[in-house]
Amino acid sequence: MATSAKPSELATPYHRTELRVPLFEVDLGQAVYHGNYFHLLELGREEFLRWLGYPYRSFMDQQLHLTIVELSCAYRKALRYDERIEIHSAVMWWRSRSLAFEQRIYRATGGGDSELCTSATLTMVCVNFNGRPAVLPADFVALLRQVTGKDSEG
Amino acid sequence: MATSAKPSELATPYHRTELRVPLFEVDLGQAVYHGNYFHLLELGREEFLRWLGYPYRSFMDQQLHLTIVELSCAYRKALRYDERIEIHSAVMWWRSRSLAFEQRIYRATGGGDSELCTSATLTMVCVNFNGRPAVLPADFVALLRQVTGKDSEG
Amino acid sequence: MATSAKPSELATPYHRTELRVPLFEVDLGQAVYHGNYFHLLELGREEFLRWLGYPYRSFMDQQLHLTIVELSCAYRKALRYDERIEIHSAVMWWRSRSLAFEQRIYRATGGGDSELCTSATLTMVCVNFNGRPAVLPADFVALLRQVTGKDSEG
Amino acid sequence: MATSAKPSELATPYHRTELRVPLFEVDLGQAVYHGNYFHLLELGREEFLRWLGYPYRSFMDQQLHLTIVELSCAYRKALRYDERIEIHSAVMWWRSRSLAFEQRIYRATGGGDSELCTSATLTMVCVNFNGRPAVLPADFVALLRQVTGKDSEG
Numbered sequence: 001m002a003t004s005a006k007p008s009e010l011a012t013p014y015h016r017t018e019l020r021v022p023l024f025e026v027d028l029g030q031a032v033y034h035g036n037y038f039h040l041l042e043l044g045r046e047e048f049l050r051w052l053g054y055p056y057r058s059f060m061d062q063q064l065h066l067t068i069v070e071l072s073c074a075y076r077k078a079l080r081y082d083e084r085i086e087i088h089s090a091v092m093w094w095r096s097r098s099l100a101f102e103q104r105i106y107r108a109t110g111g112g113d114s115e116l117c118t119s120a121t122l123t124m125v126c127v128n129f130n131g132r133p134a135v136l137p138a139d140f141v142a143l144l145r146q147v148t149g150k151d152s153e154g
Numbered sequence: 155m156a157t158s159a160k161p162s163e164l165a166t167p168y169h170r171t172e173l174r175v176p177l178f179e180v181d182l183g184q185a186v187y188h189g190n191y192f193h194l195l196e197l198g199r200e201e202f203l204r205w206l207g208y209p210y211r212s213f214m215d216q217q218l219h220l221t222i223v224e225l226s227c228a229y230r231k232a233l234r235y236d237e238r239i240e241i242h243s244a245v246m247w248w249r250s251r252s253l254a255f256e257q258r259i260y261r262a263t264g265g266g267d268s269e270l271c272t273s274a275t276l277t278m279v280c281v282n283f284n285g286r287p288a289v290l291p292a293d294f295v296a297l298l299r300q301v302t303g304k305d306s307e308g
Numbered sequence: 309m310a311t312s313a314k315p316s317e318l319a320t321p322y323h324r325t326e327l328r329v330p331l332f333e334v335d336l337g338q339a340v341y342h343g344n345y346f347h348l349l350e351l352g353r354e355e356f357l358r359w360l361g362y363p364y365r366s367f368m369d370q371q372l373h374l375t376i377v378e379l380s381c382a383y384r385k386a387l388r389y390d391e392r393i394e395i396h397s398a399v400m401w402w403r404s405r406s407l408a409f410e411q412r413i414y415r416a417t418g419g420g421d422s423e424l425c426t427s428a429t430l431t432m433v434c435v436n437f438n439g440r441p442a443v444l445p446a447d448f449v450a451l452l453r454q455v456t457g458k459d460s461e462g
Numbered sequence: 463m464a465t466s467a468k469p470s471e472l473a474t475p476y477h478r479t480e481l482r483v484p485l486f487e488v489d490l491g492q493a494v495y496h497g498n499y500f501h502l503l504e505l506g507r508e509e510f511l512r513w514l515g516y517p518y519r520s521f522m523d524q525q526l527h528l529t530i531v532e533l534s535c536a537y538r539k540a541l542r543y544d545e546r547i548e549i550h551s552a553v554m555w556w557r558s559r560s561l562a563f564e565q566r567i568y569r570a571t572g573g574g575d576s577e578l579c580t581s582a583t584l585t586m587v588c589v590n591f592n593g594r595p596a597v598l599p600a601d602f603v604a605l606l607r608q609v610t611g612k613d614s615e616g
Contacts, residue, residue, distance in 0.1 A: 022501070022504070022505060022508070023335075023336070023504055023508060023518065024335070024341060024343065024500070024501045024504055026335060026336040027331075027332070027334060027335065027336065028331070028334040028335065028336065028338055028389060029219045029221060030285075030336055031221070031285075033192075033332060034192055034222040034225065035189040035190060035191075035192030035193060035196075035332065036189060037189075038187075038188055038189030038486070039189060039484070039486045042189075042484070042485055042486055043484060046484070046485060055544070056485065056544070057543070057544050060543070065183045067183060067185070067229075067232070068188040068229060069228070069229050069230075070226075070227070070228045070229065071188065071226065071227055072224075072225065072226035072227075073224070073225055073226075074223070074224050075221075075222055075223050075224065076223075078221070078285065081336060081519070081522070082517070082518070082519050131184075131185075131232065176347070176350070176351060176354070177350055177354060177364065177489075177490070178346070178347045178350055178489070178495060178497065180489060180490040181485075181486070181488060181489065181490065182485070182488040182489065182490065182492055182543060184490055187486060189486065192332070193330070193332045196330070196331055196332055197330060200330070200331060209390070210331065210390070211389070211390050214389070235365070235368070235490060236363070236364070236365050337527045337529060338593075339529070339593075341500075342500055342530040342533065343497040343498060343499075343500030343501060343504075344497060345497075346496055346497030347497060350497075373491045375491060375493070375537075375540070376496040376537060377536070377537050377538075378534075378535070378536045378537065379496065379534065379535055380532075380533065380534035380535075381532070381533055381534075382531070382532045383529075383530060383531050383532065384531075386529070386593065439492075439493075439540065
């Protein structure tokens with residue numbers, strides 16, 4: 001796992017997660033199944049939150065979930081078994097009860113180079129365990145402010 | 155399985171697939187996992203193609219796949235275990251090597267009523283088994299023309 | 309969906325679920341991924357319970373789950389995309405807090421014939437939503453007795 | 463990732479893979495879905511093969527797969543989201559065209575202690591891309607011999 005807060009193609013500080021494409025994510029077309037990219041992206045967001053100092057577990061400990069209400073994904077180049085990838089994750093904006101992630105998956109192409117394979121944006125709402133929208137925890141928002149240098153939703 | 159070609163909220167003739175939300179699609183938030191809606195939508199598209207008279211198997215028999223290059227999905231209301239749902243699937247447009255589906259998932263709310271829960275659009279490219287773009291089979295396009303009454307990409 | 313209570317290769321009355329192998333269950337080896345057979349078997353057990361008159365939903369409405377503690381599976385012949393299959397499901401035995409299913413998947417080979425592809429046994433324990441073992445509901449056991457003609461664990 | 467060839471509860475030298483339980487593997491019962499433990503076990507076997515010096519990719523480069531023909535799994539204690547686990551993987555025996563893995567998943571319980579949660583054995587056959595049984599590659603068997611100190615199937 002590598003971490004980074006340097007400027008990047010993503011508009012805000014982002015976190016970088018490295019892994020290899022697992023066998024079980026690949027479908028009969030020999031590439032990752034389109035619905036399984038969301039596993040890889042989720043692993044990236046989990047690492048982002050841990051790096052931020054507010055792991056997803058902390059949401060759950062308060063009986064909260066971040067539930068996805070909208071997403072879009074562009075599959076520019078298919079990911080294949082065992083490829084080394086980097087998942088870049090950044091928070092694009094947040095409001096009192098919602099936030100959006102922008103994520104990209106790069107494939108290592110050798111010699112330290114990489115190419116952009118996948119771009120996604122995911123909007124999520126904070127909900128309690130009964131499914132009712134809830135305000136994002138104040139200490140989480142404070143960390144977002146600190147890391148992004150932004151005062152609010154950007 | 156029910157079929158239909160009557161006018162609908164979707165702009166073009168569409169196919170309707172009925173099923174119950176399976177247990178294994180549900181995650182710890184008690185709703186279908188966001189990446190697993192693509193299983194349900196895929197089942198709808200498979201039924202659409204079978205209804206059209208050109209099952210996905212026919213693509214594979216010609217060493218072709220329809221690979222997804224872009225998608226967006228709005229999760230308006232979460233789907234829960236065992237709910238009766240209807241998946242509506244329509245082809246929005248097609249070009250020589252690509253096409254786009256528009257799909258919606260409705261939940262039965264009793265008394266014959268239903269509510270819109272999920273909306274998605276998926277763009278796919280026809281590729282051969284080596285991953286190279288390929289022209290959509292002519293007989294498939296002929297069926298699309300016949301069913302939609304459209305001459306081309308709409 | 310077809311139902312049956314006639315004698316069979318399985319030792320007890322069993323339920324039969326028919327479906328086609330979905331695209332999303334198949335992996336890069338062109339057969340159903342070994343962990344995904346448990347999706348198909350689960351669909352079979354859900355149908356069994358519905359047929360018995362005690363759908364899984366009834367367990368959940370009482371804050372109960374049937375959690376799997378042991379399973380074994382023999383993959384005699386691989387299942388491939390779009391094949392028509394029949395899942396046979398039977399309860400082998402039950403005790404106060406546990407029960408075991410025996411299940412088989414057959415593939416239609418044409419002309420009404422079929423071949424055995426998969427055999428599995430799954431032992432499960434009834435637990436409440438806190439994960440503590442719980443006695444199987446009495447009305448569920450009464451239905452099992454009635455259907456199997458057995459007084460107890462057989 | 464940690465590696466080890468020291469004696470262990472498993473009868474032969476084994477490899478140890480460390481990870482955290484991902485969110486997407488957990489089902490509505492708040493534990494890993496029974497069919498998804500096979501994802502975790504597969505990650506363990508992939509690491510074992512890489513550590514052995516014969517990554518799964520090498521099989522695929524020769525148009526070979528190791529296809530699972532039989533498995534059994536005991537779920538002693540359920541794995542939950544975000545728990546730190548260790549997957550121990552060992553080859554129990556091999557023959558000319560087949561081999562068996564024994565695997566265990568331990569959960570870290572703090573203070574360097576851990577508890578056994580899952581035990582599994584998986585038998586697989588080497589097949590070519592047409593699904594026909596094939597002899598295990600000689601250099602793979604040579605590595606197994608070297609690592610296990612066994613001459614044959616044990």
